[in-house]
């Protein structure tokens with residue numbers, strides 16, 4: 199007699215859960231496996247959401263992914279989306295930094311927290327003379343004691359603020375590194391882990407005694423490789439921006455393609471899980487849903503935010519729950535504005551701008567969506583995305599939608615000189631998307647914490663976890679984590695059959 203199929207239940211239908219389901223489906227072809235997804239909300243995708251309005255494509259959450267981390271592009275190819283992968287627009291590949299009164303270009307070759315070129319930083323008006331001199335001295339700053347052996351020790355970690363202050367000075371931190379990093383992690387730089395977010399910078403310091411030298415060498419190598427691989431000529435900046443890709447019809451089309459291809463997976467929406475427990479009688483997990491129903495599973499894959507997961511494991515695994523609850527989260531909002539192009543006096547000759555926290559404005563960043571990717575708005579319109587909130591400005595999330603729009607539009611108008619009509623609204627549409635507790639904060643010690651969580655959840659038997667909270671917040675990181683997790687699940691369920 200055939201044994202009954204094994205049951206895997208995935209909790210959370212964001213990109214991590216969907217990619218896990220897809221890879222499980224691929225890996226289990228011909229094997230007796232039932233796969234289900236339980237998603238709390240009424241739609242799949244988690245923070246990924248694309249809407250179309252007035253002929254414009256609006257990204258309410260993420261808008262692109264790095265192609266240098268191959269898992270994202272690989273998944274699109276597996277979903278036969280090869281023809282839909284688009285790069286950022288070839289023109290205007292640069293970003294700006296807001297100052298008290300205007301936008302200045304990010305110095306050429308500046309990589310999130312350090313410059314690859316001393317000349318570029320010297321020529322940039324972003325820093326005062328004192329700030330420039332301090333940054334230029336970086337190659338002369340001695341290595342951190344812990345890195346003096348020339349190798350990055352396994353247990354070394356440091357906050358972003360501490361690292362940048364130490365190597366490049368406080369002004370580079372405040373004017374460049376903090377806002378550029380905030381655009382990605384919406385984080386507090388005093389807490390953010392270098393080890394978990396940018397370990398290569400620690401490695402540059404350990405290996406070369408200088409971040410600037412390390413970056414210059416890495417850039418030279420990458421520009422050669424990437425220029426050759428992508429067929430692009432041009433400066434390193436242009437090549438770097440070519441690394442950001444997106445589906446032509448927006449990130450939501452990746453979610454739609456996954457849903458369409460998950461033919462062997464039962465997808466249940468509006469099914470928020472409220473408790474998880476292991477039943478010793480049949481060695482299966484009991485998954486209790488908020489509506490009173492429950493499912494049983496041989497394996498559970500936990501793809502929901504760590505903070506939410508901690509609550510589900512409070513009874514079954516209090517130690518794991520305690521560790522998970524130590525990963526804190528930031529909330530943010532994205533406001534998509536559709537504006538008549540002719541009313542924006544700024545040439546929009548870049549992809550967007552970031553705002554140093556010390557300026558205490560409403561915006562933490564803005565992107566010029568319809569410039570960044572072609573075909574996202576008719577020629578007479580522009581789509582601008584405003585970002586607010588994050589770890590440094592949580593109070594912004596308390597504002598009403600109308601107030602968020604008013605304040606963020608005021609900042610956009612200030613920096614981009616947007617004309618307001620004598621009567622009526624100065625924009626054609628504004629759409630507010632709120633993402634509560636959606637951005638995990640990788641605090642100093644994050645890597646060690648994740649290892650402990652792994653150990654605790656490993657003890658439970660039949661429980662796996664993946665997602666943005668652990669090994670990278672980017673979409674390709676989540677997809678790579680999902681691939682690894684699906685592999686482990688299949689190995690654990692079918693190792694004996696495969697071997698026999």
Ligand SMILES: Cc1cc2nc3c(=O)[nH]c(=O)nc-3n(C[C@H](O)[C@H](O)[C@H](O)COP(=O)(O)OP(=O)(O)OC[C@H]3O[C@@H](n4cnc5c(N)ncnc54)[C@H](O)[C@@H]3O)c2cc1C
Pocket residue numbers: 209210211212213214215236237238239242243244245246258259260261262263264469470471472501502503506530532633636637664665666667671672673674676
């Ligand atoms: C505003 C914003 C912009 C971003 N921009 C980019 C970008 O441009 N490029 C990039 O690479 N990355 C970007 N990121 C990061 C990236 O999008 C996310 O890290 C990634 O999408 C997270 O996917 P996930 O599946 O791990 O989590 P989520 O998308 O958070 O999905 C988790 C799912 O679990 C569900 N859930 C929660 N609790 C329960 C429960 N009890 N029961 C059942 N289901 C539950 C939720 O409803 C949700 O659908 C951005 C993130 C944000 C917030």
